[in-house]
Amino acid sequence: MSWISTTLTSSLGKKLIVGITGLFLCSFLVVHCGINSLIFLNDGGEAFNIGAYFMATNPVIKIMEYVLFLGLIAHIVQTLLLALENKKARPVGYFKENGNANSKWYSRSMAILGTLILIFLILHLKHFWWSKVSGHLAETGETMFAEMLEIFEKPIIVVIYVLAQISLAYHLLHGFSSAFQTLGFNHIKYNGLIKSVGVVFSLVLPIAFAAMPIVIYFGIIK
Amino acid sequence: MSERHINIKLKVWRQKNKSDKGNMEEYALSGVSTDMSFLEMMDTLNEKLTKEDKQPVAFDHDCREGICGMCSMYINGQPHGPLKGVTTCQLHMRTFNDGDTIVVEPWRSAAFPVLKDLIVDRTAFDRIQHAGGFISINTGAAPDANAIPVPKENADEAFLAAQCIGCGACVAACKNSSAMLFTAAKVSQYALLPQGQAERYRRVEAMVAQMDKEGFGACTNTGACSAECPKEISISHIARMNRDYLGAKSTSNAI
Known part of the structure; x- marks a missing residue:
């Protein structure tokens, strides 16, 4: 094995892949949230549609879409493999465990939170990504904003979207600062900053995302 | 803190050897001094078991002053019990109350196979x-x-x-x-x-x-x-x- 594969298949290297892809996915969330937040201008989706059109047609963004999918798949596959391996490291469990005495429940539940987000993601891609690539939008001449208004008419969809954002919030609450620790960024000067940016990040983005289906459902944004 | 005497129930992992499946066993101990360390309490249990012609519980211990790293019990869902910054030998029975049930297990890890009872291979x-x-x-x-x-x-x-x-x-x-x-x-x-x-x-x-x-x-x-x-x-x-x-x-x- 070459040194690269030895590194990336070691326990530390696997975590490195999870951390780097995790932070990359965080950067995607910022862009996604930024463009979607244009709906809050309440201009009938005009600004949002321009943003959505740019994201769908710009060649750099189009290439980044492939990178994003690769990053997402790497993050999912690597964490699933790690979760299985970690399970194997303790074949016989404890009779009585008091995990809350030494760690946060969401830190111990990253795989479950991630799985919930993945289930949501499949539904979400079906809603908004598939309508674009399948040519449904082009055929009907519908805008992305009109698509949003239509999908968020159903209360069950709104509930699923909001629950998914709660999972995302807890996933980020651990994941954001954890990624820095994995990359070796642990320094007395920056630990406070990483921690507080992580908390703000994991609150602001999911709240903004969760607000979108809610305001559309209640007709505040139309 | 003045000495008290408490009655406790213990649930202890018993396993004859590496290949034995093992199981939790229940024991009752009465009149346990709260000044005892956790290991002294386990010694008391073992004296009782020996008198009853039963196998004493095997556990690792050495210095009993918190510096050797030999004691290794998983107590009530936490390694070395509920206190912060102490080993099992430095955990005292005053941490527990009369009538408590205390669960004692070995470290659990594929890399630390159980050799006997609470002893694992580290x-x-x-x-x-x-x-x-x-x-x-x-x-x-x-x-x-x-x-x-x-x-x-x-x-x-x-x-x-x-x-x-x-x-x-x-x-x-x-x-x-x-x-x-x-x-x-x-x-x-x-x-x-x-x-x-x-x-x-x-x-x-x-x-x-x-x-x-x-x-x-x-x-x-x-x-x-x-x-x-x-x-x-x-x-x-x-x-x-x-x-x-x-x-x-x-x-x-x-x-």
Whole structure:
């Protein structure tokens, strides 16, 4: 094995892949949230549609879409493999465990939170990504904003979207600062900053995302 | 705090040998002095069992003053019990109340197989240490003071890492049975000192490779290891190990 594969298949290297892809996915969330937040201008989706059109047609963004999918798949596959391996490291469990005495429940539940987000993601891609690539939008001449208004008419969809954002919030609450620790960024000067940016990040983005289906459902944004 | 006497129930893991399936057994102990250490309470249980012509509970112990790292019980869902920064031998029965049921289990990890009852085989830690947790040259007699300048904060930090007694509570506490805190402490204590620099990269590569080979899990950064460590070793050492490992892998001459 070459040194690269030895590194990336070691326990530390696997975590490195999870951390780097995790932070990359965080950067995607910022862009996604930024463009979607244009709906809050309440201009009938005009600004949002321009943003959505740019994201769908710009060649750099189009290439980044492939990178994003690769990053997402790497993050999912690597964490699933790690979760299985970690399970194997303790074949016989404890009779009585008091995990809350030494760690946060969401830190111990990253795989479950991630799985919930993945289930949501499949539904979400079906809603908004598939309508674009399948040519449904082009055929009907519908805008992305009109698509949003239509999908968020159903209360069950709104509930699923909001629950998914709660999972995302807890996933980020651990994941954001954890990624820095994995990359070796642990320094007395920056630990406070990483921690507080992580908390703000994991609150602001999911709240903004969760607000979108809610305001559309209640007709505040139309 | 004045001495009290309490009645307790114990649920203890009993396992005859490595291949035995094992099970939890219940015992009742009355009139336990709250001044007893947890291990003294276990001694009392064993005296009782011996008198009843039953097999005493096998458990590891040695110094009984919190510095050797031999005692290793998982008590009421936490390694070394509910107190922070102490080993099982330094846990006293005054922490418990009359009528309590106390669950006592061995460390659980594929890399720490149970040998008997509460005793696990922790030689995996020895092998990690043997892989690189040392300085190969003969350091000779004690050098003159200040012959090798070491900044005070580095000396302190190295000393904090060197406090690791290798008890394995980090592995027992971690949901992944990861040995990162142990390995990181051993890597750090040399990485922070001038004497450790010559072999710094070779050391971290070899020790991490051995850690992986032993079958410990990976790190999720839950922080449980550090919270349960009787020597309260910080996870900042794990970050240092991560840095050193990546530095070593990307720059060392080992292809």
